[in-house]
Amino acid sequence: MAVLGRWQRLRDVDQRVAREVRQLLVGTLFASPSSLAAGALTGSMISAIIGLSSHDHVLIYLGAAISLVGAVRVAAAMAYRDTNEEERNARAAVWERFYEFGAWSFAALLGLMTYLTITREPNFQLHMLAATTTTGYAAGISGRNAGRPAIAIGQLSLAAAPLTIALAQGGNLACWTLAFANVLFILAMLEITLQTYRVVLKAMTAAHSQAQLAQRFERLAQIDSLTGLRNRFALKSNLDRLLELGGGADSASLLWIDLDRFKEVNDTLGHPVGDQLLRVVAERLQSVARTQDCLARFGGDEFVLLAAGVDRRAARALADRILGLFNTPLLIDGASLHVSVSIGIVTVPHAGLDAEILLKYADMALYHAKAMGRNSSCEFEPAMQHKLMQMRETEQSLRLAIERHELELYYQPILNLGSSQVTCCEALIRWHHPTRGLVSPVEFIPLAERTGQIADITAWVLTEACRAAKTWPNDIRVAVNISPMLLKRADLLQSVMSALIASGLPAQQLELEITETVFMDDSEQSNTMLKALRRIGARLVLDDFGTGYSSLAYLHKYAFDKIKIDSSFVRNIEENRTARAIVNAVVSLARTLEVETVAEGVETASQLDQVRELGCAGVQGFFLSMPIPAAELAVLLDQGVVVPAKRAPMLRLARNAS
Numbered sequence: 268m269a270v271l272g273r274w275q276r277l278r279d280v281d282q283r284v285a286r287e288v289r290q291l292l293v294g295t296l297f298a299s300p301s302s303l304a305a306g307a308l309t310g311s312m313i314s315a316i317i318g319l320s321s322h323d324h325v326l327i328y329l330g331a332a333i334s335l336v337g338a339v340r341v342a343a344a345m346a347y348r349d350t351n352e353e354e355r356n357a358r359a360a361v362w363e364r365f366y367e368f369g370a371w372s373f374a375a376l377l378g379l380m381t382y383l384t385i386t387r388e389p390n391f392q393l394h395m396l397a398a399t400t401t402t403g404y405a406a407g408i409s410g411r412n413a414g415r416p417a418i419a420i421g422q423l424s425l426a427a428a429p430l431t432i433a434l435a436q437g438g439n440l441a442c443w444t445l446a447f448a449n450v451l452f453i454l455a456m457l458e459i460t461l462q463t464y465r466v467v468l469k470a471m472t473a474a475h476s477q478a479q480l481a482q483r484f485e486r487l488a489q490i491d492s493l494t495g496l497r498n499r500f501a502l503k504s505n506l507d508r509l510l511e512l513g514g515g516a517d518s519a520s521l522l523w524i525d526l527d528r529f530k531e532v533n534d535t536l537g538h539p540v541g542d543q544l545l546r547v548v549a550e551r552l553q554s555v556a557r558t559q560d561c562l563a564r565f566g567g568d569e570f571v572l573l574a575a576g577v578d579r580r581a582a583r584a585l586a587d588r589i590l591g592l593f594n595t596p597l598l599i600d601g602a603s604l605h606v607s608v609s610i611g612i613v614t615v616p617h618a619g620l621d622a623e624i625l626l627k628y629a630d631m632a633l634y635h636a637k638a639m640g641r642n643s644s645c646e647f648e649p650a651m652q653h654k655l656m657q658m659r660e661t662e663q664s665l666r667l668a669i670e671r672h673e674l675e676l677y678y679q680p681i682l683n684l685g686s687s688q689v690t691c692c693e694a695l696i697r698w699h700h701p702t703r704g705l706v707s708p709v710e711f712i713p714l715a716e717r718t719g720q721i722a723d724i725t726a727w728v729l730t731e732a733c734r735a736a737k738t739w740p741n742d743i744r745v746a747v748n749i750s751p752m753l754l755k756r757a758d759l760l761q762s763v764m765s766a767l768i769a770s771g772l773p774a775q776q777l778e779l780e781i782t783e784t785v786f787m788d789d790s791e792q793s794n795t796m797l798k799a800l801r802r803i804g805a806r807l808v809l810d811d812f813g814t815g816y817s818s819l820a821y822l823h824k825y826a827f828d829k830i831k832i833d834s835s836f837v838r839n840i841e842e843n844r845t846a847r848a849i850v851n852a853v854v855s856l857a858r859t860l861e862v863e864t865v866a867e868g869v870e871t872a873s874q875l876d877q878v879r880e881l882g883c884a885g886v887q888g889f890f891l892s893m894p895i896p897a898a899e900l901a902v903l904l905d906q907g908v909v910v911p912a913k914r915a916p917m918l919r920l921a922r923n924a925s
């Protein structure tokens with residue numbers, strides 16, 4: 268009874284076993300076709316011997332049936348071995364039923380043969396042969412098939428019970444004792460089967476849970492938790508796999524995608540908005556990734572797409588599609604945000620390269636895309652390596668430039684044509700690089716803007732420029748260039764106020780020059796910052812007017828005090844009628860808006876005449892003075908140089924540096 272109860276409990280447990288574990292257990296039935304073949308062969312041989320020795324037709328037929336069933340079972344085991352794992356697992360229940368039917372048939376036939384041999388044949392040796400075969404089979408099978416206990420117990424009972432019945436019918440004490448011993452044997456084997464099953468089940472369940480856990484960890488270790496995309500590790504493994512496979516030329520392309528100005532979003536709108544932005548960007552990028560591609564976030568605002576089977580041409584087209592994804596603003600918290608991306612492209616494989624190098628190349632190409640101006644893509648070219656190294660080196664040394672006192676301000680006077688007085692001097696930064704000599708701001712300011720160092724540099728320029736201007740006559744203003752991106756950062760206002768307070772310079776004496784690219788994204792933040800700067804009394808100047816996003820409507824909206832007409836118009840003013848007409852139009856429109864105009868880049872007397880004729884209020888350029896160090900400017904201002912008459916060269920100091 269106790270055995271039956273335990274059997275019942277185990278059956279319940281067996282019903283609840285995970286599908287994968289059950290599949291493994293079914294696999295144990297077919298695990299060793301050779302042991303199955305040995306059983307079938309022994310059973311067939313013994314039954315053939317008994318059948319042939321006894322000349323009993325029933326036993327002969329039984330022997331034939333045993334051989335046939337045995338052969339079918341061996342064939343089935345071999346078929347199972349040759350079936351692929353997925354198919355086996357999908358049809359595990361069918362395989363199990365089939366095995367069960369074969370096993371029980373074989374056992375029942377063996378049992379029947381033993382029973383008939385003992386009850387119908389007088390030959391004691393045949394009795395022995397039948398009885399030992401059956402008992403051995405029953406003992407072996409209890410262990411072999413314990414993974415599926417119902418099958419094992421069925422086989423045990425069907426094979427050994429007929430022997431017990433035959434012995435019980437023997438009619439003497441020896442037979443009865445043997446029958447009793449056989450019952451005990453069956454019970455003991457049953458117990459052993461159940462016990463073995465429990466141990467096997469426990470081990471397999473544990474192994475399965477462990478495998479599942481490992482699989483889950485592996486999955487988690489490959490996912491970027493913020494966006495749900497793959498992470499750097501997963502992409503690298505994919506790329507490694509692809510490179511291992513070889514894949515021939517142009518087997519895939521890597522696109523390194525980076526959000527433009529993400530740092531500004533994070534700094535000004537806060538990290539939660541930044542995170543949300545990254546999630547929305549991930550969604551957009553996912554819309555171009557196909558199932559065979561791998562899209563990953565590399566941390567921060569960098570995404571990498573490994574596009575399978577995409578050659579150079581297709582990669583360029585894909586990059587264009589990605590850039591196009593950001594033509595429409597992104598909706599974040601109900602507000603729409605204009606974002607653009609830059610993309611570096613490298614096509615896999617460049618023979619003999621590993622994943623790290625390819626990723627580095629894609630990163631280099633991205634760096635170049637950023638340098639070309641954002642919202643663009645760039646393909647990797649070997650020449651980039653040298654240029655990139657130089658840029659990286661410059662970036663590193665620029666970080667130390669302020670503390671090493673390598674930065675200096677030069678000043679270039681701006682002359683008012685009406686009063687013939689210098690009314691303002693523009694502060695222009697110079698970098699004395701320890702090995703490269705004087706580095707132009709055209710080279711390092713964009714770099715500083717990309718790396719965010721521009722904030723510190725501007726704070727330093729403001730402090731220096733205000734301090735210098737405080738020593739000048741108080742009707743001469745100082746103009747400081749402000750990168751448009753800084754208008755989105757709250758700390759700009761603080762830098763301006765600190766510089767004014769520290770120097771004691773009245774705010775009215777400070778001009779802030781902003782290039783007209785500021786209008787490119789007509790953002791609320793820039794607008795607010797410009798208003799705040801005006802409120803503290805600083806004057807706003809629109810620099811390089813005419814080069815980009817010229818709009819006089821914006822001039823009015825942002826209430827600029829001055830526009831500087833870009834040197835490209837002044838340069839062509841003599842021979843190019845269009846340039847002249849543009850300057851003319853700008854000057855007259857500015858006059859109606861009561862905005863002052865300054866012509867930049869005046870290099871010749873004739874250019875000076877022209878802009879004067881057209882009504883420009885002020886001029887700046889090499890014809891008047893190169894940008895000069897603070898000390899030289901002080902001398903110049905001390906001389907109180909004025910412009911006496913038309914065409915006279917002015918403010919010239921004997922120096923050539925710029």
Ligand code: C2E
Nearest residue numbers: 695696708709712728748749750868869870887888889894
């Ligand atoms: P910008 O603000 O338009 O400054 C005028 C540039 O034109 C200066 O170049 C000046 O040296 C040059 N220039 C002046 N007169 C003439 C002329 O007659 N002919 C020619 N060919 N050029 C003339 P620089 O100093 O190399 O500065 C280049 C740009 O770098 C500036 O253009 C400005 O956008 C930026 N920059 C300079 N200093 C700073 C700074 O402190 N902060 C920021 N954010 N940008 C700066």
Ligand code: MG
Nearest residue numbers: 693748780810
């Ligand atoms: Mg300027």
Ligand code: MG
Nearest residue numbers: 810811831867
């Ligand atoms: Mg300018």
